[in-house]
Amino acid sequence: MTLRLYNTLTHRLEEFVPLAPPRVTLYTCGPTVWNYAHIGNFRTFVFEDVLRRYLAYAGYAVEHVMNLTDVDDRTIGAAARAGVRLAAHTAPFADAFFEDCRYLRIAPAAQYPRATRFVPQMVDLVQRLLDRGVAYRGDDGSVYFGIDKFPAYGRLSQVDRRELKAGARVSSDEYDKADARDFVLWKAAKPEDEAVGAAWDAPFGRGRPGWHLECSAMAQALLGETMDIHAGGVDLIFPHHEDEIAQSEAATGKPLARFWLHAEFLQIAGTKMSKRYGNIVTARDLREDGWDAAAIRTLFCSTQYRKQLQFTDDALRAAATGAARLAEFRARLASAPPGGGGGLPALARALEAAFGAAMDDDLDAPRALAALMDFVRDANRELDQEGGAAPASRDAALAAFDRVAEVLQVVPAPSAAVSITATSAPGAGSGAAAVAGEDPVPPAAGEDVAAWAERLARIRFAARGRKDWPRADRARTLLQEHGFEVRDTKEGVQVVPRRQVPGA
RNA sequence: GGUGCCGUAGCCAAGUGGUAAGGCAGAGGUCUGCAAAACCUCUAUUCGGCGGUUCGAAUCCGCCCGGCACCUCCA
Numbered sequence A: 001m002t003l004r005l006y007n008t009l010t011h012r013l014e015e016f017v018p019l020a021p022p023r024v025t026l027y028t029c030g031p032t033v034w035n036y037a038h039i040g041n042f043r044t045f046v047f048e049d050v051l052r053r054y055l056a057y058a059g060y061a062v063e064h065v066m067n068l069t070d071v072d073d074r075t076i077g078a079a080a081r082a083g084v085r086l087a088a089h090t091a092p093f094a095d096a097f098f099e100d101c102r103y104l105r106i107a108p109a110a111q112y113p114r115a116t117r118f119v120p121q122m123v124d125l126v127q128r129l130l131d132r133g134v135a136y137r138g139d140d141g142s143v144y145f146g147i148d149k150f151p152a153y154g155r156l157s158q159v160d161r162r163e164l165k166a167g168a169r170v171s172s173d174e175y176d177k178a179d180a181r182d183f184v185l186w187k188a189a190k191p192e193d194e195a196v197g198a199a200w201d202a203p204f205g206r207g208r209p210g211w212h213l214e215c216s217a218m219a220q221a222l223l224g225e226t227m228d229i230h231a232g233g234v235d236l237i238f239p240h241h242e243d244e245i246a247q248s249e250a251a252t253g254k255p256l257a258r259f260w261l262h263a264e265f266l267q268i269a270g271t272k273m274s275k276r277y278g279n280i281v282t283a284r285d286l287r288e289d290g291w292d293a294a295a296i297r298t299l300f301c302s303t304q305y306r307k308q309l310q311f312t313d314d315a316l317r318a319a320a321t322g323a324a325r326l327a328e329f330r331a332r333l334a335s336a337p338p339g340g341g342g343g344l345p346a347l348a349r350a351l352e353a354a355f356g357a358a359m360d361d362d363l364d365a366p367r368a369l370a371a372l373m374d375f376v377r378d379a380n381r382e383l384d385q386e387g388g389a390a391p392a393s394r395d396a397a398l399a400a401f402d403r404v405a406e407v408l409q410v411v412p413a414p415s416a417a418v419s420i421t422a423t424s425a426p427g428a429g430s431g432a433a434a435v436a437g438e439d440p441v442p443p444a445a446g447e448d449v450a451a452w453a454e455r456l457a458r459i460r461f462a463a464r465g466r467k468d469w470p471r472a473d474r475a476r477t478l479l480q481e482h483g484f485e486v487r488d489t490k491e492g493v494q495v496v497p498r499r500q501v502p503g504a
Numbered sequence B: 001g002g003u004g005c006c007g008u009a010g011c012c013a014a015g016u017g018g019u020a021a022g023g024c025a026g027a028g029g030u031c032u033g034c035a036a037a038a039c040c041u042c043u044a045u046u047c048g049g050c051g052g053u054u055c056g057a058a059u060c061c062g063c064c065c066g067g068c069a070c071c072u073c074c075a
Helices: A038-059 A073-082 A086-103 A119-131 A162-165 A191-196 A214-224 A234-252 A283-288 A292-299 A311-332 A345-361 A365-386 A391-408 A427-436 A447-464 A469-481
Strands: A004-007 A012-015 A023-028 A062-066 A135-137 A143-145 A183-188 A207-209 A227-233 A258-264 A264-269 A420-422 A484-488 A493-497
Touching: A004 A258, A012 A420, A023 A038, A023 A207, A023 A214, A023 A234, A038 A062, A038 A227, A038 A258, A038 A283, A038 A292, A038 A391, A062 A214, A073 A086, A086 A135, A086 A227, A086 A283, A086 A292, A119 A135, A119 A234, A135 A283, A135 A292, A143 A234, A183 A234, A183 A469, A207 A214, A214 A365, A227 A234, A227 A345, A227 A427, A234 A258, A234 A493, A292 A311, A292 A365, A311 A365, A345 A365, A420 A447, A447 A493
Parallel strands: A023 A062, A023 A227, A227 A258
Antiparallel strands: A004 A012, A135 A143, A143 A183, A183 A207, A420 A493, A484 A493
């Protein structure tokens, strides 16, 4: 297996080889904790999660660092409006972010450095750049990076230096720079900054870090001068990552990152999701609506990360249906009766081969998902024909399925609710007899729903045994009304929570 | 104006020179008392348009049309 990734720095697909295998250092730009992150933000974070999970699947030891930006124009502005200190404003949103990550099954990074806790490192970096003469102090007391001192400037974003001058927003620049293209490293403290506690002392003047500075300082402090992969959203290519490269490499003389990966935007109604456009959907909105994170991740996996993704209710619903199919299959396979299933090990090998080939090709998740769907169909057919699977075959199939599912995280979590099979087997026999003449009734107030559902399953099973269809149907109708699905099998009556497709 | 990405069935989407994966939705069928789940069959003579290269193009080249994003603090 050879993993190839599209490197924004070189503008082509490259074979991924870490600097010091099996270790892979990964730095990803995290959220600005001024508000709740929206699912557009999370599309990128989920992509990064799939990336690191796949690297782990491929045998690498990933060291992942994700920063939290807790000081910038927006956090300061929001704190000022709320009349609280900066940290008081950002802390709840940082907590909310971690909560959302857990919901979306994003594996925790090894470290989540926050900008405000790395101010000394940032001050050091600015001082080094001043000492080297690539940074200068403006008349306003801020410190700027002079891009004419860094010839490689513009390599990542391919923005021609002359065109940059004609940039659309340059005229709105509010700072005192020698050249419009220069960017701020350290912003001189303003009263608004002081008011919320967003100002620090430095040899070159009291102030606060510019946007890009934190990533350069924290990445170097935690991962060293050169990391294997730096990832983020496409919007960060310019200026954020371009500027990170300039300030880091001007200070160290070494490449900041060997691979630069950028995820395309999630779109809603044809445009990017942004607070500016007021078309925000947050992770907590989706959670409150009852969506399983697997549905969201399935939707995200249905488009390769370098392509724009359309987020619509229909698409999410379709993804949820597909994800439910995976959970359905997982449960069926795990509880397959022994015997047969000789074809499963070969299917399992084919799954992992196809999955690896797809993911190796610049993390082609749609193809990887298709491989999983192929496997599910083929294995279901095998189970249909064989009526079961020998433990060794079953376990081989289960292991492959789980390894793949571990990377994508597209299988809905097993429900905490009941999954009951009422049978006439010994032990259940007495129960079946006891309910034989019972009429199905709705659960009593305060009654345990699981126990109630099990009793109705027994009632239906007994009724079916007597061909008492009206009673059997009443039991099923009641169960359906209470969110359960009823399946009659050779083994008995199975009652499972109805798969979750909100709004369907 | 500059830079980049993209346009494949009702919808999502893979495929980047050898004759159109997969999913969702829909139709029919097997199974079932009826269902559900699962499986089977069907649903693009065609890949935004027009030219060109080639034995052969969704795939390469040119032009055109359409969409999206970035161009100083947006993932």
